[in-house]
Amino acid sequence: xxxxxxxxxxxxxxxxxxxxxxxxxxxxxxxxxxxxxxxxxxxxxxxxxxxxxxxxxxxxxxxxxxxxxxxxxxxxxxxxxxxxxxxxxxxxxxxxxxxxxxxxxxxxxxxxxxxxxxxxxxxxxxxxxxxxxxxxxxxxxxxxxxxxxxxxxxxxxxxxxxxxxxxxxxxxxxxxxxxxxxxxxxxxxxxxxxxxxxxxxxxxxxxxxxxxxxxxxxxxxxxxxxxxxxxxxxxxxxxxxxxxxxxxxxxxxxxxxxxxxxxxxxxxxxxxxxxxxxxxxxxxxxxxxxxxxxxxxxxxxxxxxxxxxxxxxxxxxxxxxxxxxxxxxxxxxxxxxxxxxxxxxxxxxxxxxxxxxxxxxxxxxxxxxxxxxxxxxxxxxxxxxxxxxxxxxxxxxxxxxxxxxxxxxxxxxxxxxxxxxxxxxxxxxxxxxxxxxxxxxxxxxxxxxxxxxxxxxxxxxxxxxxxxxxxxxxxxx
Numbered sequence: 001x002x003x004x005x006x007x008x009x010x011x012x013x014x015x016x017x018x019x020x021x022x023x024x025x026x027x028x029x030x031x032x033x034x035x036x037x038x039x040x041x042x043x044x045x046x047x048x049x050x051x052x053x054x055x056x057x058x059x060x061x062x063x064x065x066x067x068x069x070x071x072x073x074x075x076x077x078x079x080x081x082x083x084x085x086x087x088x089x090x091x092x093x094x095x096x097x098x099x100x101x102x103x104x105x106x107x108x109x110x111x112x113x114x115x116x117x118x119x120x121x122x123x124x125x126x127x128x129x130x131x132x133x134x135x136x137x138x139x140x141x142x143x144x145x146x147x148x149x150x151x152x153x154x155x156x157x158x159x160x161x162x163x164x165x166x167x168x169x170x171x172x173x174x175x176x177x178x179x180x181x182x183x184x185x186x187x188x189x190x191x192x193x194x195x196x197x198x199x200x201x202x203x204x205x206x207x208x209x210x211x212x213x214x215x216x217x218x219x220x221x222x223x224x225x226x227x228x229x230x231x232x233x234x235x236x237x238x239x240x241x242x243x244x245x246x247x248x249x250x251x252x253x254x255x256x257x258x259x260x261x262x263x264x265x266x267x268x269x270x271x272x273x274x275x276x277x278x279x280x281x282x283x284x285x286x287x288x289x290x291x292x293x294x295x296x297x298x299x300x301x302x303x304x305x306x307x308x309x310x311x312x313x314x315x316x317x318x319x320x321x322x323x324x325x326x327x328x329x330x331x332x333x334x335x336x337x338x339x340x341x342x343x344x345x346x347x348x349x350x351x352x353x354x355x356x357x358x359x360x361x362x363x364x365x366x367x368x369x370x371x372x373x374x375x376x377x378x379x380x381x382x383x384x385x386x387x388x389x390x391x392x393x394x395x396x397x398x399x400x401x402x403x404x405x406x407x408x409x410x411x412x413x414x415x416x417x418x419x420x421x422x423x424x425x426x427x428x429x430x431x432x433x434x435x436x437x438x439x440x441x442x443x444x445x446x447x448x449x450x451x452x453x454x455x456x457x458x459x460x461x462x463x464x465x466x467x468x469x470x471x472x473x474x475x476x477x
Contacts (some may be wrong), residue, residue, distance in 0.1 A: 020094045027468045030091045032459065033069050035472045037062050040123060046116035059101055064109040065120065066095045072456040075432045077439050077449070079107035111440070114448035121451040124458055125286050128260055131466065131474055134287040136257040140422040141279050141296040143272045146430070147437040148233035148247040148446070155227045155235050155246040161215050168204050168211075175201050230441040236270035247437070248446055251275050252454075253283035253294070254422045260461050261425055261454050262286050266447040272296075276305040280314045291315065295418045303365070306404060307397045316404060317414045332384050337392050339402075346370050346392050350380045354392055366396045429453050 024030060043049040047061035070092055071082045083103040085092050110117070128134065175197045182193050218226045227233045227246060237244045251272070252264040263282035267275070276296060284292045294309070295317040309316045326333045337346045337354065346354035354370040361367070375381055375389035384390045395401070408414060430437065432453065438446050462471055 020090070020098070023090050024094050028091070029073065029463070029468065030070060030095050032463065032468055032472055032475075033066055033073070034095060035475050036124070036459075037066050037069070039475050040120065042116075045119040045123070047113060059099065059105065059109075061109070061113070061116075063096050063099055064101065064106065065117075067092065067101070067106060068110060068117075068452055069455065069459075070095055072432075072452040073459060075434075077433070077452075079103040079110070082106050110448060110452075111445060114444050114451075117448050118451040121455040121458075122286070124455055125260075125262060127474060128458065128462060129286065129288060130477075131462070133258050133260060133462070133465070134255055134262065134289070136255060137287065137289045137291065138256045138293045138295070138417075139253045139262055139280075139283045139287075140256055140418040141251070141253045141276065141283075141294055141300065142418070142422040142426070143249050143251045143267075143275065143299070144426040144430075145236050145238050145245055145270075146247050146250050146433075146446075146450075147245055148227075148230045149436070149438060149441050150227045150229040150233040150246045152235070152244075152246050154229045155225070155233065156211075156214055156218060157225050157235060158215070158218065161211050161218070165208065165211060168208055172201055172204055175204075232268050232441070232443040232446075234268045234270060248443070250426075250450060251279050252422065252425060253279050254425055255287075256295075256417055256421045258461060258465055259421060259424055260458055264450060264454050266443065266450050268443055272299040273302045274305065276300040276302060276316065276318070277308040277312070277314075280309050280316070281312055284312065284314060293317065295414050297415070297418065303395055303397065303401055307400050310400055315407070317408055317411065317418075318404065319408060319415065320401070320405060330383065331386075332380075332390075334392060339394070339398075341399075344368075346394075348372065348380075348384070348390065350378050350384075352378065354390070360393075362393075367393045368396065369393055425457055429457055432456070 042061050042065070047065075049061060051057060067082055067086065071077060071085070076082055076085060080103040083101070083106060086096060086100040179194050179197050182197075214226060218224060223234065225234055227235075230246075233246050233248065235244055235246050236249060249267050249269055249272070250264065251267060253262045254260065255262050263279060263286055265275075265279065265282070269275075276294070280292065280294045283294065291313050293315045298319045298321045301318050301321045306316050306318060322333070322335075324333055332349055336349050339346055340353075343353075344356055348354060352372045352374050354372045356368055356370055358369045359366060360369060369391055370393075371389045371391040373389070375385065378384070381390075438449055440446055440449055466474075
């Protein structure tokens with residue numbers, strides 16, 4: 001019968017003490033972090049690498065950066081937890097050479113070096129480019145909502161304040177009715193009840209004054225919204241019907257071949273309509289391709305953005321959004337009218353020609369207007385329009401949008417590629433973050449956090465693709 005495996009005696013002395021390096025395998029992830037940080041020129045990225053002449057010596061930024069990269073790779077984002085790990089985690093002891101900064105020093109490093117940390121994230125993406133991981137020249141772009149450190153009750157819009165004031169008015173009216181009813185009853189405890197109700201009314205009136213003050217501040221904001229905990233956080237609609245969260249909209253461009261995050265940006269704009277060109281250009285610069293194909297969902301459909309992408313050498317694949325109410329009214333949609341390019345005319349379902357009539361400017365865009373003179377006598381007029389004639393509007397760059405629709409028709413699997421590519425990184429990072437997504441407040445600090453999450457995600461992806469040893473060799477090259 002065999003005995004159980006036994007450990008060493010804690011009081012047993014050794015002639016030759018163990019080295020920290022003996023505990024770290026040659027293909028350990030912490031060695032990748034050590035090589036990555038050591039091979040970078042931190043001063044050129046914006047870190048303070050020259051020590052102060054006076055005062056207590058500071059920790060080198062390389063040490064602090066290693067702590068944070070290790071933390072985010074292991075789902076430890078809290079500075080207090082990182083302080084504890086530095087004193088008990090053998091890998092972190094090896095990485096920092098047994099230095100143990102306190103939590104305030106750790107937290108201040110992340111807060112004070114946001115732009116430099118973002119450049120570190122970009123440096124690793126450039127290493128991926130050097131490894132020829134972006135040769136596919138196709139990226140998927142999407143945005144996802146991340147929770148801010150701001151409860152929904154601490155965020156106010158004009159609608160929320162209006163509804164809350166109405167609720168308070170109803171409550172005050174109810175309490176006043178109860179006071180009158182108590183006075184008529186003549187019960188023994190009427191004074192006590194009246195005092196309680198009067199106190200409640202007084203508190204509600206104080207709440208009314210607070211809400212009115214907030215409303216005055218809110219009207220000064222461009223987006224008519226105010227958050228009390230995190231001033232940059234905004235209430236945003238999510239995919240669920242009627243649901244939303246107070247948070248940030250994180251944009252990302254993901255390589256479709258290896259699912260690496262090529263570029264990212266944190267915004268507090270709740271929609272994606274104005275993000276396509278900016279994210280596409282960032283992805284094109286990072287991948288260093290002369291041309292680039294990008295695919296996004298219909299939330300990015302914006303004619304101006306798509307035209308700007310075309311001018312920048314970017315081919316976009318975005319499904320069109322149909323906002324016309326004609327179909328719901330039982331009328332022909334604009335898609336039922338065929339454009340004849342050589343004649344610059346439209347053909348209606350009845351076979352009549354809609355000729356060019358005038359040029360107008362709508363919301364800063366130039367549109368051409370087309371209509372026919374035969375609408376009044378047309379038998380299909382009840383199915384076409386309720387006015388005198390059916391008018392069709394055409395944007396001056398409509399051909400760009402039509403070409404994109406034709407590309408999508410030729411490549412129907414593009415939307416499947418998009419969904420299977422860009423949703424994966426968001427789901428993985430949110431899983432690492434836990435129930436509360438961000439630890440910090442304000443847009444700049446949240447952007448720093450997101451850069452660390454993206455760096456950790458990309459590190460793990462590249463290790464999965466090529467392995468630890470080849471990655472370290474590429475970093476040293």
